[in-house]
Amino acid sequence: MTERTQTLLTVGQVxxxxxxxxxxxxxxxxxxxxxxxxxxxxxxxxxxxxDLTRLQHVVVYRRLGFALEEIALLLDHPESxxxxxxxxxxxxxxxxxxxxxxxTAIDRALERAMNDExxxxxxxxxxxxxxxxxxxxxxxxRWGDSDAWQESQRRxxxxxxxxxxxxxxxxxxxxxxxxxxxxxxxPPTSVAAMDAAEAHRRNINERFYDCSPxxxxxxxxxxxxxxxxxxxxxxxxxxxxxxxxxxxxxxADRQEQ
Amino acid sequence: MTERTQTLLTVGQVxxxxxxxxxxxxxxxxxxxxxxxxxxxxxxxxxxxxDLTRLQHVVVYRRLGFALEEIALLLDHPESxxxxxxxxxxxxxxxxxxxxxxxTAIDRALERAMNDExxxxxxxxxxxxxxxxxxxxxxxxRWGDSDAWQESQRRxxxxxxxxxxxxxxxxxxxxxxxxxxxxxxxPPTSVAAMDAAEAHRRNINERFYDCSPxxxxxxxxxxxxxxxxxxxxxxxxxxxxxxxxxxxxxxADRQEQ
DNA sequence: CTTGACCCTCACGCGGCGTGAGGCGGCACA
DNA sequence: TGTGCCGCCTCACGCCGCGTGAGGGTCAAG
Numbered sequence: 001m002t003e004r005t006q007t008l009l010t011v012g013q014v015x016x017x018x019x020x021x022x023x024x025x026x027x028x029x030x031x032x033x034x035x036x037x038x039x040x041x042x043x044x045x046x047x048x049x050x051d052l053t054r055l056q057h058v059v060v061y062r063r064l065g066f067a068l069e070e071i072a073l074l075l076d077h078p079e080s081x082x083x084x085x086x087x088x089x090x091x092x093x094x095x096x097x098x099x100x101x102x103x104t105a106i107d108r109a110l111e112r113a114m115n116d117e118x119x120x121x122x123x124x125x126x127x128x129x130x131x132x133x134x135x136x137x138x139x140x141x142r143w144g145d146s147d148a149w150q151e152s153q154r155r156x157x158x159x160x161x162x163x164x165x166x167x168x169x170x171x172x173x174x175x176x177x178x179x180x181x182x183x184x185x186x187p188p189t190s191v192a193a194m195d196a197a198e199a200h201r202r203n204i205n206e207r208f209y210d211c212s213p214x215x216x217x218x219x220x221x222x223x224x225x226x227x228x229x230x231x232x233x234x235x236x237x238x239x240x241x242x243x244x245x246x247x248x249x250x251x252a253d254r255q256e257q
Numbered sequence: 258m259t260e261r262t263q264t265l266l267t268v269g270q271v272x273x274x275x276x277x278x279x280x281x282x283x284x285x286x287x288x289x290x291x292x293x294x295x296x297x298x299x300x301x302x303x304x305x306x307x308d309l310t311r312l313q314h315v316v317v318y319r320r321l322g323f324a325l326e327e328i329a330l331l332l333d334h335p336e337s338x339x340x341x342x343x344x345x346x347x348x349x350x351x352x353x354x355x356x357x358x359x360x361t362a363i364d365r366a367l368e369r370a371m372n373d374e375x376x377x378x379x380x381x382x383x384x385x386x387x388x389x390x391x392x393x394x395x396x397x398x399r400w401g402d403s404d405a406w407q408e409s410q411r412r413x414x415x416x417x418x419x420x421x422x423x424x425x426x427x428x429x430x431x432x433x434x435x436x437x438x439x440x441x442x443x444p445p446t447s448v449a450a451m452d453a454a455e456a457h458r459r460n461i462n463e464r465f466y467d468c469s470p471x472x473x474x475x476x477x478x479x480x481x482x483x484x485x486x487x488x489x490x491x492x493x494x495x496x497x498x499x500x501x502x503x504x505x506x507x508x509a510d511r512q513e514q
Numbered sequence: 515c516t517t518g519a520c521c522c523t524c525a526c527g528c529g530g531c532g533t534g535a536g537g538c539g540g541c542a543c544a
Numbered sequence: 545t546g547t548g549c550c551g552c553c554t555c556a557c558g559c560c561g562c563g564t565g566a567g568g569g570t571c572a573a574g
Binding site for chain 2: 050093099100107
Binding site: 278280281283284288297298299300301324325326 | 529530531532533538539540
């Protein structure tokens with residue numbers, strides 16, 4: 001018969017042709033996936049056309065996302081290729097879905113990050129007036145070491161302008177809770193006033209830090225002892241600072257039972 | 258200030274809540290990504306709410322496909338989140354494209370596998386007549402050890418029904434090459450006959466095995482010495498087997514110069 | 515005979531955990 | 545007061561698909 005003059009290729013040449021690395025060829029050899037049919041006397045791997053064909057198949061299947069072990073199965077049992085392809089298609093389709101979900105998730109995250117980017121000091125001034133910065137600095141002085149302050153800082157750091165707007169709105173609503181009770185002639189010990197106080201406490205819990213009824217009393221004291229807080233409240237309604245303090249105390253007593 | 262009564266959670270509890278494994282928590286602790294703020298006297302990891310929050314962020318970013326190292330950066334530099342998100346979106350989008358390419362690639366592969374599944378013996382009978390099986394078996398007997406036969410087997414194993422149909426069509430065309438020359442009164446040594454022989458040789462090269470002009474002579478001998486081959490050819494045109502043999506010899510002589 | 519481009523064989527590294535092994539701690543129930 | 549059992553701890557190796565050297569041989573050209 002004829003002596004087939006095969007073209008035998010070394011690793012480097014094969015690597016170039018099939019666009020894989022030499023290390024990859026070594027690896028496939030090691031695990032027995034594609035072993036060169038021949039070796040030169042010096043031990044060089046020599047790949048025949050047949051080896052190349054097999055390798056080409058491996059490369060294709062790899063691109064289709066098959067694991068090397070599976071590829072070995074496929075090459076040795078060509079009859080099961082179709083089944084495998086179906087399964088693979090399903091798996092890849094699932095990954096596709098996951099990733100496209102992922103893209104929309106990232107998009108949503110981006111949207112949030114863009115629309116609601118961290119509130120700037122400007123934003124806060126706009127919402128709460130010029131005094132905000134000073135008040136904040138002083139509060140830091142006075143309460144910076146406390147757990148409550150630190151937790152508050154941690155939480156509010158990530159507040160967006162929208163969040164702060166909500167805080168402002170909630171704050172206004174809480175004030176209305178008190179003024180409504182006042183205007184209706186209810187005493188600070190009335191249920192309406194206590195409910196307003198409780199809403200206030202819960203809002204602090206929600207937005208800033210854990211505020212127990214006991215701690216709420218401390219706040220209440222501050223509203224009457226610190227003239228700036230007093231002024232802020234009394235500007236809304238004369239006597240409101242005192243009213244709020246008493247309501248908070250009444251509520252704290254109620255809550256503790 | 259108030260004693261915040263934190264709810265401290267052990268690894269197992271955290272794992273359940275955030276749907277990660279305990280090992281994952283250990284890992285994050287090891288690499289310093291999320292370290293529990295506290296430990297019990299016995300060394301149990303105890304996670305605070307703050308730890309949980311951080312962990313929650315990690316879990317989200319992981320789902321978005323970030324590497325742990327990147328996540329550490331993101332958590333420590335929240336201002337760069339948007340940039341990262343953009344980059345990540347681009348990367349994920351690219352993967353999405355790749356994978357959807359992959360799906361269509363698999364689909365094409367599936368289509369091929371379905372439409373062109375390996376030709377069955379039935380198909381071959383249909384194309385080449387009932388004698389095919391016997392002829393094949395005998396050929397195996399006679400030539401099974403030869404390189405040419407083995408290479409032929411290797412190649413034709415993956416031939417589809419469509420391939421075999423093409424082989425049949427090519428074969429018919431080659432026969433016509435010879436009969437046309439015969440009908441035109443050209444001798445087997447004519448250029449037309451030699452060209453037909455050369456086309457025949459090249460077709461074998463293409464479809465079955467390396468067929469040198471020298472080896473082609475062996476085939477030619479077989480066409481006249483084996484009555485079944487003779488019959489096959491002579492059925493097309495009386496004297497064709499001989500004509501073909503001579504044309505092949507003439508062509509082989511021409512090719513060798 | 516040298517040079518430089520290849521080739522070889524170890525053998526470790528990476529990312530993100532999985533999966534034991536071997537040994538305490540904590541809590542319920544007897 | 546034991547006794548189970550579950551959960552926690554700390555090593556430490558394994559996995560996949562190679563990347564990346566180190567340390568040394570081979571081969572063709574000049």
